[in-house]
Amino acid sequence: MLFISQLLNGLQLGSIYALVALGYSMVYGIIMLLNFAHGDIIMIGGYIALFSIASGVHPALAVVMAIVGCMLLAMLIEKAAYKPLRSAPRISLLITAIGVSMLLQNVAQLLFGAGARSFPSSSIINAQNLSFGGIQISITAIVTIIVTIISMLVLTFLVQKTKMGKAMRAVSEDLGAAQLMGINVNHVVSFTFAVGAALAGIGAILYCCRYPLVSPTMGSLLGLKAFVAAVLGGIGSIPGAMVGGLAIGLAEVLVTAVGLSAWTDGVVFAILIIVLTFRPTGFFGRSMMEKV
Amino acid sequence: MENQKHISMPVRYGINTTLIVLFLIMGYVLTSSGFTNRAQTSLILQIGIYIILAVSLNVATGYLGQLPLGHAGFMAVGAYSCGIFWKSSLASALPTPISIFLGLVVAGIVAAIFGVLIGIPALRLKGDYLAIITLGFGEIIRVAIINLPSITGGTPGLLGIPKHSNFIVVYLCVVFTIVAIHMMMKSRHGRAILSIRENEIAAESCGINTTYYKVMAFAFSAFFAGIAGGLYAGFQGLLVPKSFDFMASINILVMVVLGGMGSMIGSVIAATVLTALPLLLQSFNTYRMIIYSLLLIIVMIFKPSGLMGMYDFSLSRILERILNRDFPWKKKKGDEVNV
Amino acid sequence: MSKMVPVKQSYSIVPERDYHKSPILEAHHLGIDFGGLTAVDDFNIAIGRTEICGLIGPNGAGKTTVFNLLTKVYQPTRGTILLDGMDTSGFNTVKANQAGIARTFQNIRLFKNLTVLDNVLIGLHNDINCSIPKALLRTPSYWKAEKAAKTKALDLLSIFDMQDLANAEAGSLPYGAQRRLEIVRALATNPKLLLLDEPAAGMNPSETAELMENIRKIRDTFQIAIMLIEHDMNLVMGICEGIAVLSYGKIIAKGTPAEITSNPAVIEAYLGKKEG
Numbered sequence: 001m002l003f004i005s006q007l008l009n010g011l012q013l014g015s016i017y018a019l020v021a022l023g024y025s026m027v028y029g030i031i032m033l034l035n036f037a038h039g040d041i042i043m044i045g046g047y048i049a050l051f052s053i054a055s056g057v058h059p060a061l062a063v064v065m066a067i068v069g070c071m072l073l074a075m076l077i078e079k080a081a082y083k084p085l086r087s088a089p090r091i092s093l094l095i096t097a098i099g100v101s102m103l104l105q106n107v108a109q110l111l112f113g114a115g116a117r118s119f120p121s122s123s124i125i126n127a128q129n130l131s132f133g134g135i136q137i138s139i140t141a142i143v144t145i146i147v148t149i150i151s152m153l154v155l156t157f158l159v160q161k162t163k164m165g166k167a168m169r170a171v172s173e174d175l176g177a178a179q180l181m182g183i184n185v186n187h188v189v190s191f192t193f194a195v196g197a198a199l200a201g202i203g204a205i206l207y208c209c210r211y212p213l214v215s216p217t218m219g220s221l222l223g224l225k226a227f228v229a230a231v232l233g234g235i236g237s238i239p240g241a242m243v244g245g246l247a248i249g250l251a252e253v254l255v256t257a258v259g260l261s262a263w264t265d266g267v268v269f270a271i272l273i274i275v276l277t278f279r280p281t282g283f284f285g286r287s288m289m290e291k292v
Numbered sequence: 293m294e295n296q297k298h299i300s301m302p303v304r305y306g307i308n309t310t311l312i313v314l315f316l317i318m319g320y321v322l323t324s325s326g327f328t329n330r331a332q333t334s335l336i337l338q339i340g341i342y343i344i345l346a347v348s349l350n351v352a353t354g355y356l357g358q359l360p361l362g363h364a365g366f367m368a369v370g371a372y373s374c375g376i377f378w379k380s381s382l383a384s385a386l387p388t389p390i391s392i393f394l395g396l397v398v399a400g401i402v403a404a405i406f407g408v409l410i411g412i413p414a415l416r417l418k419g420d421y422l423a424i425i426t427l428g429f430g431e432i433i434r435v436a437i438i439n440l441p442s443i444t445g446g447t448p449g450l451l452g453i454p455k456h457s458n459f460i461v462v463y464l465c466v467v468f469t470i471v472a473i474h475m476m477m478k479s480r481h482g483r484a485i486l487s488i489r490e491n492e493i494a495a496e497s498c499g500i501n502t503t504y505y506k507v508m509a510f511a512f513s514a515f516f517a518g519i520a521g522g523l524y525a526g527f528q529g530l531l532v533p534k535s536f537d538f539m540a541s542i543n544i545l546v547m548v549v550l551g552g553m554g555s556m557i558g559s560v561i562a563a564t565v566l567t568a569l570p571l572l573l574q575s576f577n578t579y580r581m582i583i584y585s586l587l588l589i590i591v592m593i594f595k596p597s598g599l600m601g602m603y604d605f606s607l608s609r610i611l612e613r614i615l616n617r618d619f620p621w622k623k624k625k626g627d628e629v630n631v
Numbered sequence: 632m633s634k635m636v637p638v639k640q641s642y643s644i645v646p647e648r649d650y651h652k653s654p655i656l657e658a659h660h661l662g663i664d665f666g667g668l669t670a671v672d673d674f675n676i677a678i679g680r681t682e683i684c685g686l687i688g689p690n691g692a693g694k695t696t697v698f699n700l701l702t703k704v705y706q707p708t709r710g711t712i713l714l715d716g717m718d719t720s721g722f723n724t725v726k727a728n729q730a731g732i733a734r735t736f737q738n739i740r741l742f743k744n745l746t747v748l749d750n751v752l753i754g755l756h757n758d759i760n761c762s763i764p765k766a767l768l769r770t771p772s773y774w775k776a777e778k779a780a781k782t783k784a785l786d787l788l789s790i791f792d793m794q795d796l797a798n799a800e801a802g803s804l805p806y807g808a809q810r811r812l813e814i815v816r817a818l819a820t821n822p823k824l825l826l827l828d829e830p831a832a833g834m835n836p837s838e839t840a841e842l843m844e845n846i847r848k849i850r851d852t853f854q855i856a857i858m859l860i861e862h863d864m865n866l867v868m869g870i871c872e873g874i875a876v877l878s879y880g881k882i883i884a885k886g887t888p889a890e891i892t893s894n895p896a897v898i899e900a901y902l903g904k905k906e907g
Binding site: 028032034081084085088089090091092093094095096098099100102103106107109110220224227228231262263265266268269270272273276277280 | 353359413416417420421423424425427428429431432435436438439538542545546549553578579581582584585586588589592593596597
């Protein structure tokens with residue numbers, strides 16, 4: 001009995017990781033950047049939703065505002081901080097991303113205070129647990145999993161079937177060649193950031209429904225773990241992000257269930273190290289061989 | 293070319309040694325005579341510790357060309373081993389200088405062992421994958437420290453470590469670190485490390501055992517981070533796991549990148565400025581971190597190679613230039629054709 | 632570990648030459664597949680100890696892949712490589728180099744941010760005898776080893792008259808000089824067989840003529856075998872004693888320059904089949 005609700009719990013957490021992981025994965029696939037600021041975009045999404053609900057906006061509209069806000073912010077960051085560095089050494093880009101992450105956290109701290117604020121999760125999902133003969137089923141968990149599956153399907157359609165998706169795949173294959181084929185790389189990169197941020201926005205709402213607290217640093221560990229999920233599944237792969245996210249989520253719940261909750265973060269990273277040591281490209285990643 | 297004046301090797305070493313000793317005496321007098329107040333002395337010690345951290349990370353980042361994000365993990369390992377050693381009854385039975393020395397050696401060696409351990413799985417990985425694996429390693433260390441309170445003191449911390457890190461100890465460690473890294477880099481081993489950064493496939497075709505040198509550079513880098521950790525333990529007197537989190541690693545990385553990856557003098561300057569800066573910015577404390585992060589982004593956008601690029605400082609080279617009246621502003625004819 | 636395999640005369644490019652009696656390199660039925668694609672197949676060759684030979688063929692024929700196989704950048708799917716009679720299976724690039732195969736790269740791979748001298752010194756890495764403790768303590772043997780290496784490096788640079796460029800940054804050299812530096816660096820590893828991947832690419836005719844002289848000079852001075860991939864037919868025909876022609880991953884002809892120029896299979900591979 002306990003097993004089923006724990007499983008559901010793990011799937012819920014894993015789904016959130018998967019949503020966030022996709023943002024990392026897509027951005028990495030396109031400009032080879034480990035976008036450290038992605039986790040902090042989630043945090044901003046959380047604050048947007050929090051403040052809009054608090055000021056009386058309809059919850060559904062607040063969700064949309066959070067998602068759109070995340071998208072705009074991500075596009076702005078890309079244009080202002082990453083675009084000038086597209087031909088710079090990769091490490092400079094990475095440091096910039098770290099700088100952006102620090103900036104977002106500290107601006108949030110300045111504006112909203114360092115303390116955590118409680119998130120009105122009940123106004124988005126009415127979190128009354130269903131009970132089936134002793135099994136407690138959390139509606140939030142069900143909603144999270146369903147929303148994630150829908151998002152994945154939409155994303156897969158977007159990447160596989162649309163013109164923009166084809167352009168994205170071309171850019172991730174070879175940015176220079178894509179440019180020569182007349183693809184507007186700037187648009188594609190912007191679009192990728194926007195899509196990733198939209199998923200992060202959805203992730204933010206779902207995360208806040210599970211842990212109804214918003215704080216300036218909430219995104220950093222969530223972001224790191226989601227990135228681990230992306231790497232685990234194989235950077236650039238949509239099913240990979242899903243599998244990686246679920247693996248991390250289930251592992252965390254499992255570790256907690258056996259009474260080692262203080263070790264969860266350590267276990268997540270240990271799994272990462274072990275998997276990467278034996279399969280450096282993750283579950284679904286393609287190996288890239290340098291041409292000599 | 294023939295009538296250029298050169299400073300011979302013994303003279304170079306003589307000049308450098310004299311300067312090192314003079315600086316040691318000056319620093320000792322200033323810090324012990326009460327000329328500098330407590331806050332200033334502690335700032336000087338912190339700068340020393342961060343110089344060691346930045347210079348040692350520069351070995352793995354600037355010279356080897358990898359991107360470790362877990363340097364604070366090595367520092368933590370060193371700090372805790374050193375702290376535990378200094379607190380032990382063995383250390384208190386020994387004469388203080390010997391106990392200080394042994395503690396730092398233990399710190400360095402334990403950290404180097406961890407450096408090898410993380411170096412081995414990291415070998416199969418490149419670039420960001422390596423970055424993320426070292427990040428994971430740093431986090432695992434932190435979680436382990438929190439969860440092993442019987443050894444490490446857990447979240448409340450390891451308390452009552454003897455405050456051994458005075459100016460002389462820190463200064464000598466800084467000199468030792470810089471000299472050792474310099475000596476290493478100007479030998480065939482250092483060149484092998486650089487060749488991996490420049491072009492790994494070409495390095496292998498030159499018969500350089502890249503596996504060995506990667507692990508060695510990691511261990512070398514970790515060794516000094518461990519020493520810095522030991523100094524940190526003796527400086528703070530107590531250790532809490534939070535001091536070694538991901539942001540601590542990032543802080544060190546920022547110093548190396550801003551200073552210019554591959555430039556030791558760059559790391560030294562950046563470590564000094566960035567350690568002193570928060571203190572100078574104290575008056576506008578609320579905006580401090582915002583200014584810091586904006587600075588980081590701006591420097592990266594406008595000078596991605598860092599402040600010093602790959603420039604390496606050599607006093608004797610500068611002296612030779614002065615002797616030869618060869619100043620950058622006195623461009624001689626034909627200089628441009630030369631290369 | 633090393634097993635001697637009798638040389639098959641037919642593997643030699645120019646069988647009647649007696650230096651093929653004990654070749655420096657033999658490849659037997661060498662082949663590699665990438666996924667389902669066979670890039671090189673049934674590649675048999677024997678190279679004499681001081682032979683200069685050419686590997687030519689249309690673009691995409693697999694010439695560089697052969698070099699990558701010989702230097703173990705790729706592990707062959709099939710076949711064996713014997714270097715001086717020693718089986719090199721299981722070797723990696725580092726070991727292959729230490730066993731005596733050095734190479735240059737089609738797309739120049741210098742240590743660009745280091746000086747010309749450092750590039751050559753890195754080539755001399757295994758020649759310098761100085762342990763880490765000795766280096767850290769700057770013992771007299773360190774100075775002796777470094778000084779000897781520097782002298783040797785400058786000597787090697789003087790082959791191409793580059794000793795004055797010793798302190799220049801390798802990446803700042805003109806294209807031709809970069810190619811020459813790569814050859815010097817490869818020579819510094821003390822090879823028995825030197826593989827040159829398009830050494831004359833991007834050079835003007837006078838530079839190419841000079842390069843030809845120098846390749847010959849290197850062979851004569853160091854008494855080593857040289858195998859080169861080149862599209863400049865004047866160079867190939869001018870210095871190679873034997874030529875192998877590769878097309879679609881297979882050797883289609885072997886022989887002296889004169890034989891190759893008149894071989895109908897070669898002409899067909901380069902120009903296509905005559906219509907009707």
